[in-house]
Amino acid sequence: MGLCHGKPIQKTPETEEEAVVNHVEHPPTIEELPPPKPQTPKQPKFSFYIPSPLPASYKSSPANSSVSSTPLRLFKRPFPPPSPAKHIKALLARRHGSVKPNEASIPEGSEVELGLDKNFGFSKHFFSKYDLGEEVGRGHFGYTCSARAKKGELKGEEVAVKVIPKAKMTTAISIEDVRREVRILSSLSGHKNLVQFHDAYEDEDNVYIIMELCTGGELLDRILSRGGKYSEEDAKAVMVQILSIVSFCHLQGVVHRDLKPENFLFSSKDDNSTLKVIDFGLSDFVKPDERLNDIVGSAYYVAPEVLHRSYGTEADMWSIGVIVYILLCGSRPFWARTESGIFRAVLKAEPSFDEPPWPSLSAEAKDFVRRLLNKDYRKRMTASQALCHPWIREAQEVRIPLDILTYKLMRAYISSSSLRKSALRALAKTLTVNQLFYLREQFGLLGPNKSGFISLLNLKAALMKQATEAMKDSRVLDFVNTVSSLQYRKLDFEEFAASAVSVYQMEGLDTWEQHARSAYEYFEKDGNRPIMIEELASELGLSPSVPVHVVLQDWIRHNDGKLSFLGFVKLLHGISARSIPKA
Ligand SMILES: Nc1ncnc2c1ncn2[C@@H]1O[C@H](COP(=O)(O)OP(=O)(O)OP(=O)(O)O)[C@@H](O)[C@H]1O
Ligand SMILES: [Ca+2]
Ligand SMILES: [Ca+2]
Numbered sequence: 203m204g205l206c207h208g209k210p211i212q213k214t215p216e217t218e219e220e221a222v223v224n225h226v227e228h229p230p231t232i233e234e235l236p237p238p239k240p241q242t243p244k245q246p247k248f249s250f251y252i253p254s255p256l257p258a259s260y261k262s263s264p265a266n267s268s269v270s271s272t273p274l275r276l277f278k279r280p281f282p283p284p285s286p287a288k289h290i291k292a293l294l295a296r297r298h299g300s301v302k303p304n305e306a307s308i309p310e311g312s313e314v315e316l317g318l319d320k321n322f323g324f325s326k327h328f329f330s331k332y333d334l335g336e337e338v339g340r341g342h343f344g345y346t347c348s349a350r351a352k353k354g355e356l357k358g359e360e361v362a363v364k365v366i367p368k369a370k371m372t373t374a375i376s377i378e379d380v381r382r383e384v385r386i387l388s389s390l391s392g393h394k395n396l397v398q399f400h401d402a403y404e405d406e407d408n409v410y411i412i413m414e415l416c417t418g419g420e421l422l423d424r425i426l427s428r429g430g431k432y433s434e435e436d437a438k439a440v441m442v443q444i445l446s447i448v449s450f451c452h453l454q455g456v457v458h459r460d461l462k463p464e465n466f467l468f469s470s471k472d473d474n475s476t477l478k479v480i481d482f483g484l485s486d487f488v489k490p491d492e493r494l495n496d497i498v499g500s501a502y503y504v505a506p507e508v509l510h511r512s513y514g515t516e517a518d519m520w521s522i523g524v525i526v527y528i529l530l531c532g533s534r535p536f537w538a539r540t541e542s543g544i545f546r547a548v549l550k551a552e553p554s555f556d557e558p559p560w561p562s563l564s565a566e567a568k569d570f571v572r573r574l575l576n577k578d579y580r581k582r583m584t585a586s587q588a589l590c591h592p593w594i595r596e597a598q599e600v601r602i603p604l605d606i607l608t609y610k611l612m613r614a615y616i617s618s619s620s621l622r623k624s625a626l627r628a629l630a631k632t633l634t635v636n637q638l639f640y641l642r643e644q645f646g647l648l649g650p651n652k653s654g655f656i657s658l659l660n661l662k663a664a665l666m667k668q669a670t671e672a673m674k675d676s677r678v679l680d681f682v683n684t685v686s687s688l689q690y691r692k693l694d695f696e697e698f699a700a701s702a703v704s705v706y707q708m709e710g711l712d713t714w715e716q717h718a719r720s721a722y723e724y725f726e727k728d729g730n731r732p733i734m735i736e737e738l739a740s741e742l743g744l745s746p747s748v749p750v751h752v753v754l755q756d757w758i759r760h761n762d763g764k765l766s767f768l769g770f771v772k773l774l775h776g777i778s779a780r781s782i783p784k785a
Contacts, residue, residue, distance in 0.1 A: 282537070283430045284422060284528050287462050287500035289342060291541055293484070296496075297376040318377060320368050321404075322384070328363075328403035328410045338362065339420070341464075343370065343379075343483055348415055361400060362415040365408050379483055380409055386456055386482045387411065389671035395447035397467065397478040418468025418475045421525075425463055430532030431559070434567055437529040438597045442589065443477040444522055449585030449603040451479075452515040453668055455676020457494070460484040461521035462503045463528065487676040488514050490606055501544040502534050507579045509545055515606075516579035519588070523574025530567060531559055535575060549577075566593035573710070581710030590640040602643040604664055606678065608702045612661070613685045615701035618776060619741055623700065624729030625773050629708070629721040630700040637708075641699050648698075655692035662686040705774045722770050730770075732763035742772065 335348035344366040351357050371377045387399040398414040418424075421440065425431065432440065444466065451458055458465075460481060468475040484498045495511040497504075505520030507513040527535040535553035538544045553575055554560070555568055570593040576582045583591065586605035594600060615626060633641070648656045648664050665673075665682050673679045693701065708717055733741075735758060739750040757769030765773060 283532055284534055286464055287502050289500050290497055293498050297373060299373040320371055322409060324402045324404040326405055360415050362413050364411040367408050383483045386485050390454060391670055393447055393450045394476060395443045395478055397480045416467035416469045416478055418470045420464050421466035422463035432529045438594055441526055442594060442600055445585045445589050447479050448518055452585055453604055453606055454670055454672040455487050455678040456485055456672050457488045457515045458485050458518050459498045461518050462500050463525055489677045490610060490681040501541050506549050506577045516582050519574055519582050523571055527571050576710055580706035587640055592636055604647045604668060605644055608644045609661060609682060609685055611704055612701045616688050616690050622773055622776055625725055625770060627700040628724035628729060629774060630703050631724050632717045632720050641702055645695050645698050655694050657692045658686050658688055658690055718771055722767050725770055730764045
């Protein structure tokens with residue numbers, strides 16, 4: 203196995219870096235522990251986390267002091283403490299060209315390399331504009347140096363330059379990744395938790411991405427410097443920033459796909475410094491009704507649906523769940539010695555909340571983590587919802603961002619039958635204070651008029667306030683245009699709540715049965731009516747090949763021909779033929 207593919211890294215100021223990459227690559231100390239067990243003493247802690255190759259001035263300085271002042275063996279963990287994460291091997295194989303014949307259509311590296319177009323159309327004069335300084339960080343694809351601008355708007359300012367050697371771009375995919383990284387970085391702008399992009403250059407050897415310099419070190423270093431974990435209060439402060447930038451990216455139709463503590467940097471060394479997301483090297487645009495299928499990311503942080511090759515922005519929320527789990531307890535929720543072992547754990551294992559410190563953490567904290575680490579992406583919180591979760595919301599003043607999920611659900615609602623609409627209205631009557639908080643925030647963002655109504659035209663206006671260039675690539679604007687142009691009367695809050703409630707998410711709650719039962723009671727009083735099997739079948743989009751009389755007989759009450767409880771729940775989902783078992 204190997205992340206370094208034997209290509210010498212060009213223009214590397216330090217030679218010891220290679221050793222660091224190897225250490226990341228071959229942690230010598232880990233043992234396979236599928237079900238979480240208390241750590242055994244033979245496991246040396248942190249020994250494979252060798253200090254980052256940064257010059258002393260860029261290291262998060264509190265790190266060293268607190269690591270040495272707290273003997274690491276005192277930390278009881280089910281798993282070893284977090285170390286820099288490796289990218290998924292299949293991803294690297296595709297990028298580096300060593301692909302198994304049936305795995306991808308990208309041809310092998312060397313012989314096609316000749317035909318690869320490594321011109322990016324960037325300016326060629328990097329060295330006339332900047333003096334390159336020392337290396338401040340390194341990843342698998344590039345290394346980052348400080349630099350000082352010699353002329354132009356930034357004259358005299360220190361910036362960061364991510365240098366990506368063209369020698370490492372051995373496949374069309376790896377070149378496309380770099381193009382996309384620059385396109386995404388340059389099209390997203392205007393959020394304080396996003397590293398600010400300045401410019402991109404290239405020459406024969408490298409691509410240079412110029413951005414603001416963050417001097418506070420990686421979130422991973424700060425976690426380790428605190429003995430591996432954060433207090434709840436400190437974890438919330440980090441979470442607010444992560445959720446805020448990720449909700450912004452998702453609204454723009456950008457999925458990061460590599461969220462991990464190494465990819466968040468503090469802008470300065472201050473304790474309360476701003477956190478910035480970096481490294482859009484694996485990011486992609488995703489249309490609101492599209493699913494991506496390439497397996498991308500780092501093993502510890504990868505969502506189950508990514509491994510199943512059908513995912514969207516929810517995959518980032520899973521990674522955030524892994525990050526917050528680590529922040530709160532210092533261990534990874536899904537861990538094994540091998541990549542396939544990690545994947546097995548991600549797909550099958552439930553994270554442990556039994557080991558210390560979990561029993562002493564708040565119920566809200568655990569609920570928050572669980573709702574992100576839900577294996578069913580449809581039941582997972584969105585970033586905007588996570589900001590509304592009581593664990594976050596009750597601690598600090600948070601600005602709740604617009605959620606594209608609201609738009610998707612509204613579109614489905616508007617094209618539903620009146621029967622399904624009244625079922626959803628009944629469900630919305632059972633919403634709790636917390637759920638209503640989120641919906642009220644979303645409603646407020648859609649600009650209700652003085653009488654408390656929103657029109658679909660407002661959907662577009664609300665989105666335009668947040669629009670960046672990225673929305674053109676991700677087609678979010680096109681999507682919202684189609685929703686905005688639907689013919690529909692205005693919605694008051696009650697109807698909005700019915701239109702924007704996610705049945706799947708509610709189903710994920712422990713209290714789902716109660717919600718569904720009381721919703722059914724409301725529906726009985728106001729909405730339930732006799733329905734023909736054929737009507738119900740077309741309502742649910744069942745194809746004529748489905749033997750509807752066999753499948754649907756339990757969904758209609760025999761005595762009065764109205765919907766049974768089961769039929770009501772099915773109707774709420776508006777399920778499609780695919781999920782109906784063939785009788
Ligand atoms: N703007 C910045 N300011 C300071 N340091 C930075 C900046 N951008 C990146 N770095 C440092 O350089 C490292 C590598 O950058 P980056 O993560 O973008 O590279 P990569 O090769 O894509 O990494 P990966 O292996 O995770 O894919 C970061 O982990 C960080 O330590
Ligand atoms: Ca990185
Ligand atoms: Ca990267």
